[in-house]
Amino acid sequence: MTIKKSDINHICDLSKLRVGDNEIITFTKQISDILNMIQELEEADTKGIKPMAHPMNMSQRLRNDVPLSNNDRDLYQDNAMDSEDGFYKVPKVID
Amino acid sequence: MDRFTLKKLINMISQREISSAELVSTYLDRIKKYDHSLNSFLTLNEESAREQSLIADKVIQAGNYSSLTGIPYASKDIFCTKGIRTTCASKMLENFIPPYDSTIIDRIKSSGAILMGKTNMDEFAMGSSNETSYFGPVQNPWNLERSPGGSSGGSAAAVASGIIPIALGTDTGGSIRQPAAFTGITGLKPTYGRCSRYGMIAFASSLDQAGLLALTAEDISIFLEVMSGFDPLDSTSVEQDVPKYSDLIDSSIEGRTVGIPKEFFNDSLDSESQKLLDQGIAIYEKLGAKIIEISLPNIGYSVPTYYVVASAECSSNLARYDGIRYGYRDDDIEDLDDLYRTNRQIGFGDEVKRRIMTGTYVLSAGYYDAYYLKAQKVRQLISNDFEEAFKKVDLIVGPTTQSPAFKIGEKIDDPVSMYMNDIYTISSNLAGLPALSHPIGLIDNLPIGMQLIAPHFEESRLLNFCNLFQQETDYHMQQPQAFLDVRH
Numbered sequence: 001m002t003i004k005k006s007d008i009n010h011i012c013d014l015s016k017l018r019v020g021d022n023e024i025i026t027f028t029k030q031i032s033d034i035l036n037m038i039q040e041l042e043e044a045d046t047k048g049i050k051p052m053a054h055p056m057n058m059s060q061r062l063r064n065d066v067p068l069s070n071n072d073r074d075l076y077q078d079n080a081m082d083s084e085d086g087f088y089k090v091p092k093v094i095d
Numbered sequence: 096m097d098r099f100t101l102k103k104l105i106n107m108i109s110q111r112e113i114s115s116a117e118l119v120s121t122y123l124d125r126i127k128k129y130d131h132s133l134n135s136f137l138t139l140n141e142e143s144a145r146e147q148s149l150i151a152d153k154v155i156q157a158g159n160y161s162s163l164t165g166i167p168y169a170s171k172d173i174f175c176t177k178g179i180r181t182t183c184a185s186k187m188l189e190n191f192i193p194p195y196d197s198t199i200i201d202r203i204k205s206s207g208a209i210l211m212g213k214t215n216m217d218e219f220a221m222g223s224s225n226e227t228s229y230f231g232p233v234q235n236p237w238n239l240e241r242s243p244g245g246s247s248g249g250s251a252a253a254v255a256s257g258i259i260p261i262a263l264g265t266d267t268g269g270s271i272r273q274p275a276a277f278t279g280i281t282g283l284k285p286t287y288g289r290c291s292r293y294g295m296i297a298f299a300s301s302l303d304q305a306g307l308l309a310l311t312a313e314d315i316s317i318f319l320e321v322m323s324g325f326d327p328l329d330s331t332s333v334e335q336d337v338p339k340y341s342d343l344i345d346s347s348i349e350g351r352t353v354g355i356p357k358e359f360f361n362d363s364l365d366s367e368s369q370k371l372l373d374q375g376i377a378i379y380e381k382l383g384a385k386i387i388e389i390s391l392p393n394i395g396y397s398v399p400t401y402y403v404v405a406s407a408e409c410s411s412n413l414a415r416y417d418g419i420r421y422g423y424r425d426d427d428i429e430d431l432d433d434l435y436r437t438n439r440q441i442g443f444g445d446e447v448k449r450r451i452m453t454g455t456y457v458l459s460a461g462y463y464d465a466y467y468l469k470a471q472k473v474r475q476l477i478s479n480d481f482e483e484a485f486k487k488v489d490l491i492v493g494p495t496t497q498s499p500a501f502k503i504g505e506k507i508d509d510p511v512s513m514y515m516n517d518i519y520t521i522s523s524n525l526a527g528l529p530a531l532s533h534p535i536g537l538i539d540n541l542p543i544g545m546q547l548i549a550p551h552f553e554e555s556r557l558l559n560f561c562n563l564f565q566q567e568t569d570y571h572m573q574q575p576q577a578f579l580d581v582r583h
Contacts, residue, residue, distance in 0.1 A: 008316040008452065015410060016417075016435040017448055027452065033511045034112050034453050038399045038466060044473045051471030052478060054331075055287040055301060055527025056551060061330050075194045079421035089428050 001035045004030060101260045101314035104234040105162050109154065109198050115155065115165025115209070120149035121167060125258040125581055132577075133256060134233050137172050139212040147209045154207065164207030164320060169262040171250050172213035172321060173220055174200050174305070175294040179210075183296050184228035185218045187422045187442035191296050194468050197294025197445055198326045199263065199305050206321040214249030214262055218444045220270055220298045222339045223411065225518040227446040234503070235278060236575040237541055241500040244274030244516075251278040257574070257581035261309040265301050268401050269495075269520025271306045272532035276495035276544025279534045281561065282308045283315050284569060286551050287527035288333035291326035299408035300331070302401075302524045310571055312533065312561035316340035319554060335552060343555040344562035349383030351560075354488030356391045359519060365498045367538045372494055375535040375545045379492065382563050384548045389488060391480040396473045397522040398514055403457050403470035404525070409447075410454025449510060471533075478526040481548075490560060491548040494519050495532040499541035523548050531557040535572040542573070 008028050012019055019027055073086055082089040107113045123141055128521030130136050144167070151165030175181050175193035182188045183310040196204065204210070217227040225233040233248040235241040236256035243252040247264030251274035254262050266284035275282025283306045290305040295302060305322065307315045319340050326332040355376065360369065374493025380386050418424040425441055430433045443451070457466035484491060497518065506513045523530040527550060532544040549556045565571050574581075 003456075007456070011452045011455045011459070014459060015414070015451050016432070016439055017443075017451060018436040018440040019448070020440075023445075027449065030449060030510050031456070032450055033509075034370075034402060034449070034514075035456070037511050037514070038403055038457070038470075040399045041396060041403070041466075041469050041473055042397050044469075044476065045391065046472035046476065047471065049472040049475050051126075051468050052475035053301065053471060055478070055525070056333075058331075058333075063327065063330075072194060076420070078194065079191060080419065081424035082419075091421055091428055091434055093431050 001039055002032050003035065097346040097532060099257065099260060100310050101166065101317060102311070104166055104260055105172050108165055112436060115148040115151035116145070118165065119144050119167055119209060119211070122395050127214065127577065128579060129256060129258050132234060132239060133236060133252045134231055135215055135258070136169070136212045136252040137182060137184065137215050137230055137249070137423040140179055140210050144209050144211050149179060151207060152211065154157060159233055161207050162317065162478055163198050166208045167211045167260065168198060168203065168208050169211050169214050169250060169253055169259040171216050171247050171262065173216060173265055173296045174263060174338035175296070175412060176210065176213065177202055179213065181213065181296070183219050184216045184230055185442065185444065185447070186229045187416050189360055189423065190228070191421055192485050193294070195294060197320050198199045198291035198328060200294065202321055202367050209296060211259060214253055216249055217246035218266055218447050219296070219413065220246040220265055221446050221450050223269065223273060223513055224501070224503070224506065224539065225249065225537050228442055228505060235500050236578050237279065237500070239503055239577070241541065242277065242503050244277035244500065246270040247308060248274050249280070249412065251275055251280060254278070254308050255575060256578040259318050263289070263306060264306055264308050264522065265295060266304055266306050267302045267345065267405060268524050269517040271308060271521050272495050272544070272546060275532045276534070277500040277542065279542030279570070279575070280308055280310055281312055281531065283319065283531045283554065284523065284529060285323065285554050286529045288331055289529070289552065289554065290322050291329040291332050293326055297412040299405040300412060301408060302405055303497065306438060311565055312531070312558045313341065313344055316344050316558045321353045325565055340555050340558055344558050346351045347383065348379070348560055351384050351490065352488040353379055353384045353386050354389035354484055354491045355386060356389050356394065356484070356491060356493055358391055358394045359493035364494055368494060368498060368543050371536045371538070371543050372545060376492060378564055378567055379560065382567065387488060389484050389491070391484060391522070393473065393476040393480050394522055397525060398518055400470045400473045400477065400525060401517070402453065402514060403466050404474060405452065406450045407467050408454070410458065411452045413447065414453055418442065446510070474525050481522070481528060485550045485560060490556060493546050495544035495546040499538050499543055527551060529554045529557055531561055533564060534573070537573065538571050540576070
């Protein structure tokens with residue numbers, strides 16, 4: 001399986017990555033190699049097999065929906081580079 | 096002087112041969128003196144460790160202490176530590192100070208053990224050589240030109256060189272067992288759900304599991320008792336009692352059955368490693384185990400299955416790094432899209448980007464069924480193979496790696512060749528099984544490991560087998576030449 005530079009650009013759009021012009025050739029080749037290796041899976045006979053989403057096929061445990069009183073917003077925002085009055089700041093989105 | 100096992104340090108403290116303050120000071124001195132050649136620590140917790148050791152000594156004097164009170168340990172830099180920088184060896188988290196402790200760190204703290212520092216690793220645990228770390232590779236103490244393996248390479252090198260008695264690691268596809276094998280120590284990946292993942296920075300959530308690297312199975316059993324158990328804060332944590340592992344390690348293995356998967360002994364295993372494995376298997380036979388050949392017919396699909404599942408989960412988990420709430424944030428930004436892309440372009444290294452790209456591709460429209468759904472089905476086949484095998488045998492034994500540690504730089508430009516390193520270790524992550532690697536000798540002065548795999552929640556069986564092996568042999572006490580004087 002060979003993928004093209006345009007595929008890498010599309011993946012980068014989906015995953016919000018950016019790859020420099022000088023790196024894209026290397027990434028295109030490496031991702032092609034990885035996908036070729038993955039292609040082996042086609043040979044496996046999986047007729048009638050259900051997909052396995054959890055290593056012990058357990059379902060997700062949910063906690064009771066009880067409101068908690070602790071609010072650590074200020075503590076968590078200490079790690080933000082740009083916040084003000086409890087809000088995170090980003091570049092202007094709407095003109 | 097003998098190697099300082101954790102057990103030995105515990106005895107020295109309880110018999111008042113050494114104080115916690117002296118112990119902490121000794122290990123801090125060792126780290127400062129020797130780590131410049133290894134690069135195994137990213138952050139030292141010196142001041143806090145010294146303070147805690149003084150408190151520990153008061154607790155010990157008062158007589159009201161537990162076995163781990165005042166004992167030094169290190170943590171892979173993937174576990175959140177309140178107030179202590181936690182980087183995941185990434186530029187993205189270079190300045191991240193967690194506001195809380197991960198459950199495992201919290202439990203170990205409650206046991207009285209003292210965190211000495213955070214160890215180097217592959218960036219976001221993605222790698223098998225420790226070369227993807229933003230802070231530079233770790234060197235293997237047996238040969239400084241060689242890789243210690245990865246991703247828990249810092250923890251492995253630190254334990255193997257004797258600058259720390261025990262260290263936390265994580266294992267998503269072999270990241271504890273492969274570095275343990277490459278550095279001649281013992282490493283355990285517990286069952287998925289055995290140890291809480293809360294506060295352990297996520298890479299692939301259905302595969303990640305916390306574990307330990309130490310000199311012996313006995314040392315691991317002591318720490319595992321403290322770390323394990325249900326945690327309401329981790330929705331994948333399993334509610335199951337934790338055995339007293341250290342009480343179960345001496346049981347006889349007479350008559351227990353050991354399965355040798357024929358698929359593990361093929362051309363990809365080098366002949367010298369094969370010889371040492373045969374000798375290791377003979378020791379289990381001498382200890383009373385019955386050896387039988389088994390087959391895991393779908394095991395050959397492990398690597399491709401893993402690189403679909405793990406990359407898909409990685410692309411999803413790492414979507415959180417946008418540079419807004421935490422993480423690297425660039426100053427020179429035009430708009431919101433530019434902010435995301437610039438922060439992620441500069442904050443992530445190449446291997447992390449490759450995995451995000453691969454994961455995004457296999458999950459994208461038109462490819463989901465062919466790759467992701469197919470891999471999940473093959474994962475079930477691999478898991479079924481183990482289930483069948485464990486109807487016939489108590490334990491599965493095989494190689495941990497194909498060969499001894501490779502040279503730093505040898506494989507870094509060829510991702511597929513690097514991924515093949517995990518060929519023997521990945522399947523137990525896919526099936527959620529506990530697995531352990533222990534040393535079985537040297538080839539050209541480089542260690543080789545043997546891997547044991549057990550049914551779910553049978554960590555005690557792995558530790559029991561390994562402990563009896565280590566009573567019979569002294570491979571686990573062999574020391575790297577360059578670090579022989581560390582213990583004097």
